[in-house]
Amino acid sequence: MFLGGRMSLAHACMPAILLALAISRATGKNECDLVGVKGSESTRELALLKRLEPLANESFTTTKDIGHEKYNYTFRVCREVDGGGTDAGLVQIDQAGKIIVVGRISETHIVNGTDWILLTYKGGEPYGSHCGTEKRKAMVMITCSRKALRGSFTILAEEREKDEECFYLFELESSVACLPVDSHLSVGSILLITFVSLVAVYIIGGFLYQRxxxxxxxxxxxxxxxxxxxxxxxxxxxxxxxxxxxxxxxxNAYRGVGDDQLSEEPEERDDHLLPM
Incomplete structure (x- = not known):
């Protein structure tokens, strides 16, 4: 009787357990794990991961033709790719449907510049006959594009002609890589805007009043x-x-004195001196 009650309770709780697991997966419990000792991560890298959170629920795909073969690539930011396996952050799928993990979110490294963020997933599946059979590595260059949160996603190159440190290089355009625009105005700009506004009010208001x-x-x-x-x-x-x-x-310039330059003296009139 007691065993039956426990079984009934387990069956009753199963939907709730499955729902909790689904929510846990959807909310991203499998987030990026930075390379290094847990708890001593770089504060700079943690801040960069915080900037990438708006892309966490997005999935990006691109295609590349190599000879007669065609490969599809799927990428997610700090989330597992659906069907890619444990911690697969970027996968390659060939024409036969075979999935190869290029990089894992459990081995993440991230750096940035003024208008770009470089996200690196290490720990992918080993090469078969290239690069000394080392593990694959995916490097995603997220460049600034203020037009949209998620822009184009393309593969730029696959470097596998070396003995080591081979990589897949991708580019993703997104506004998360852009620095915030400083919208503060200087004192001179504020005074100029105020002056122009007052002049406009004076002209428009005076024109309407006069008319x-x-x-x-x-x-x-x-x-x-x-x-x-x-x-x-x-x-x-x-x-x-x-x-x-x-x-x-x-x-007046100096001039010589000549007869033609002498003006005639005015005649003195002394008529008033004559006796009446």
Missing amino acids: LVVGAKGMEQFPHFAFWQDMGNLVADGCDFVCRSKPRNVP
Whole structure:
């Protein structure tokens, strides 16, 4: 009787257990594990993983033709690829449907620059006859693209002609690699914007007042038109006085004295001295 009760309880709890496992997988319990000792990860790398969280639920695919063969690649950011196996972050699928793990999220390394983030998955399946049979490694260069969260995903190269340190190189465009735009305005910009706004309010408001209230027409609709006209005349006069060159107080040149230059003396009239 007691055993039957336990079995009934187990069957009753099974859907809840399965749901919990599904939620745990969907919420990403299998996140990236940075290379190194657990608990002593670089704070820089942890901050970069935080920046990549918006891409965690996305899946990216691309295709590459090598000779007569065609390969599909599937990539996820700090999540397992569906059907790829344990910790598979990037897989290769050939035409026959064979899946090869190129990199695992359990061996993650991440660095960044001003407008890019390089995410590296190590610990992939070993090469068969290339690169000294070392394990495969996937390097995904996430470049800045402010247009969209998830952009194009392409494979750039597969380096396997060396004896070691071979890799698959991919590129993913995404806005998560972009630095935030500094939107702070300088004091000069604020003053300029304020001045332009006040001038616009003055002109538009004055124009409406002159037209609708005063009933002005033509140029008279401009606010304080007579004042600004006088101001323009004064500015023009000042510019003419300061900027234009013209002779001022030119001294008389020396000239010789000749008969033709002597002016006739005015006749002195002394009629008032004669006796009446």
